[in-house]
Amino acid sequence: MCNPLDLAYRYQDIRASGSRDGTDHGEPRRSVHREAADPSVVLYRGRFYMFVSMSAGFWHSADLLRWEYRATSKLPALDYAPDVREIDGALHISASRKEANCPFFRSVDPLADDFVEVTPGTFPFWDPNLFQDDDGAVYLYWGCDNKTPLYGVRLSDTFERIGEPEPLIRADVAAHGWEQVGEDLAATPTRPEQDQLLALQGNPYIEGAWMTKHDGTYYLQYAAPATQLNTYADGYYTAPSPLGPFQYSLDSPFSSKPGGFITGAGHGSTFQDRHGNWWHASTMRISVNDDFERRIGIFPAGFDQDGVLFCNQNFADHPFVLPDGPFDPWTPPPWMLLSYKARTTASSAAPGHTPASAVDEDIRTWWAAGGRKPGESLTIDLGVSKTVHAVQVNLADHGLGDIAPPVPEGADWNPQFWRGIFPRHQPAETLVEVSQDGQRWTVVRDHRETDTDAPHAFIVLDAPLRARFVRVTGGRMPFDGVFAVSGVRVFGTGDGVAPRPVRARAGRVDGRTAHIEWDLATAATGYNIRYGRHPQKLYHSWLVYERTSLDLRSLNADAEYWVAVDAFGEGGIAPGETVPLM
Template sequence: MNRVVCNPVDLAYRYQDVRMPFGGRSVHREAADPTVVHYRGRYYMFASMTRGFWHSEDLVEWELQHSDRIPATDYAPDVREVDGALLFTASRRAKGRFFRSVNPLADDFQEVASSEIAFWDPATFQDDDGRLYLYWGCSHNQPIRGVELDRESLQQIGEAVPLIEADAAVRGWERPGDDYVPVVRRGIAGKIMDAYIGDSPFIEGAYLNRVAGRYHLQYAGPGTQYNTYADGSYTGTGPLGPFEYDQNSPFSSKPGGFITGAGHGSTFQDRHGNWWHVATMRISVNADFERRIGLFPAGFDDDGVLFCNQNFADFPMSIPDRAFDPWTEASPGWMLLSYRAEATASSFLAEHEPKLATDESVRTWWVAGSREHGEWLSIDLGAVMTVHALQVNLADHKLEQHAPKLRDLAKGTVSKRGIFPHSYPTEFRVEVSVDGAEWTLVHNTADAGEDRPHAFIVPPAPHEVRYVRVTAGAMPFGGPFALSGLRVFGHADVAKPAAVTPTATRPDARTAVLAWDAVPGAVGYNIRYGIAPEKLYHSWLVYDRTELEIGSLNADPTYWAAVDSFNEAGVTPGPIVRID
């Protein structure tokens, strides 16, 4: 069985019908704030706005399970095993609610208690001694709190303890804005948001793990709509502290590459003892909350530091069916072959040209000029290359013009929303060719009834390929065929690029600037950085750039960095330099 996947995770993300004030409407896929739990030999993933959950036996293939017994529109669902059952809860502005299940595939969830606490972004944790705790918080001006719960009644014991507050003046990664640049809001809505939030980050999404007697309390910031959305951590000696900020934070961060963001998630072990972190990735084009799910190898180093390996984190990733090293065995070594590949199409809409399917941005897309079956997009890799895998990323283009309006809408903070109750098949076929004349079919979802918005295709054997063509069948709601990324992975018979030695300066305590000379033949650069030469736990993937301003530093530690060049043949690590 193929055990290679690619972010964003290919799930049957549910469509949302979102009505904004003053008459605006958006229909788009969404899932975020994931919790994964390994329960009775199976993995269960719960995420916001899913109207159920996904389950898997192997972390590779996921199946969507509908549920009518857990709240459909309560954000940030949390699920943990407590006393041998799954305990489910989610965000509510009124009293919180708890549900239990021993057989989630039978949809046997039963509400077992309500809480006096009106919590947002909850997380439960049962310690080794059986005691149960609740953590919650999602605010620009309130801390994340924790409290012990009675195991039977699920009511709080004692007073809640404030645990985490924002400190963006010292922690650069907590600064709101894409690339850590302050947000400039416009219009009436912007003035309202400036008055309400200002430049404060949202601190949210708590999650707790206990490893080797240490408690790792995780949290997200600065905002889900930014490429800088990330998870940091504190460590403590008890479930309610005292906790100390981990200067390696953020431990989960993906500000560059095809799809960005890696915040508000959960950290879990698989059946072999390997650690993984699952988190929220952003699109945020149709709406701020247009999001996807990412899965990353994780672990705890010899000093007990929580980390994620997010180098090339939207390239193919191996999930071995055994214990493995998350740094040396997480990648099959397949490189991106399709960046800026010449693209042609049967037709296209203005401002949605074919080239947007190969620009390595999930936030831009090609759109066919009609909604007819048979519209196609083709790319030319420029030479024959060895192709191991392809990823077909569909986009939602103005589906509010085609999707029916739902009637049963729930009230949100500023909008109303409904979740479409069904999955919608995505029909397309993928063909490859050496000469552009004779084509070989490698994937076909016609009549399969599959909902594959980010289909990752690994043929049984690699193909020699120069041209790739994707042709549309039926699309959700009869909308137009739209591709945000036709991505091709494998190897080319070219030399690896030369190594890069950057200059590294620190203009202020929270910011580093790295600059380097362009390397002939390089497709892009992966910047690794961290607070020790052996702890370059952060990464930032860039294309067409020879300078990067990194605004995510913590003010106190010294930082080190390396710039790795890469192309279709592989990666050339650069020397590690101190950021002064």
């Protein structure tokens, strides 16, 4: 599989006035785009169930690879951050309402749509997470604000509070660098992003609680600083009991993906498969058409011998193999990227959306065809023949707010926004071919005339092929819109050697910030900066292209760190020497 997950994400209809922070009211605007976020995943009776925001249903899977959508009208579709946990042998679902009481629902057979409301609720909450301890006691954790803390409380058998909610954790920007509000300093925020950063006023959102118990310790996970940012991540506190006292982990954030093709890895859930392997699902951001334009990613995770919670997010948007048994979560990717900055040509192009945008390893830029008829195509020239194992085709939502029909039902989101969810999926069909000479083509996947909805199709070839050219042709598109591609990503092996190793030159700028430099490496496509609190535990990473320096702003002020820079290219990965951050 390859992140982001290829799900039939539901389309949203967002209508608003003025700027995104609500400070003025100009011409009305409309965005129609896919959205899914805040994944809550559980393994229940041998099947994985995943509930995500703004989906009017849920996904289920037997293997984490193939997911099937199931709609339901029995759960509130417009309540954000749905939470699902197994309580007393049944699934229980709740979601977010800031001002109204939040109901709880129960199901023993979700595929039969047997959801029933067990209580209308007795109090409001946002970003909930239910947790049942080994003794049967049930707790609720919640919070989503840049002023208030995360709360916890024990619940009765009827899901009423037992006692008053306890404030558990708050933001501490002075000590926790990753909680700082802001983008990677090497990037230039767009105007809407600048508006969002100004609206936050330096105060991060602390949100997305998730509780995991491991070896008698309670791990309270949370997200910060904001879902619209590339630095969106998950950290954690630990405690000897469900309601604390909680101690911050200096290994936070444990889930973080600020670089690469798609960024962000916050507000998620940590769960085990049937083999005992740990996984972490989280929110990945696009945030171009709208702040809440997001996707879902799943990453190998685990606990080390010292009880440190980690995710392997090295090359976290490259392919990885889903195991059919216990496995090493630090297994490297089987193939490397072959298509970065390859020559591209297209049948046509809309202004400002050139073919090169499909190979720049940035999901936030895309090529768009100049017209809406099926048959528009994009061709990637790898330069020379290479061994191709897989192709990922990532589609973009281009100008759909101008052509999509109105959603018949919706609701006010706040005084500035109205939103609705389109009731039906939309086909997103493509034809993918490869060629040695650009004349004779071999079909590797043809979704045309199949009504397939595959916005992030990941195509593993039945057998590797030698190819120089990859061509993607559009069939029917959502709302009969423009064929638009944010990334044609070709994976496999080149015939060259691996890059030479590089050595990091790293120093602490202040308690929360380090400056890292390295030299260019011959045959390197990019660099993966790994860092951590122990030279043998470089659990954090940041993937970059065409850079030889990085200002790392995500450090904890009271912790020591080590860092290594791995050069990577078509010939493989060259691990760098680990050096201390002085």
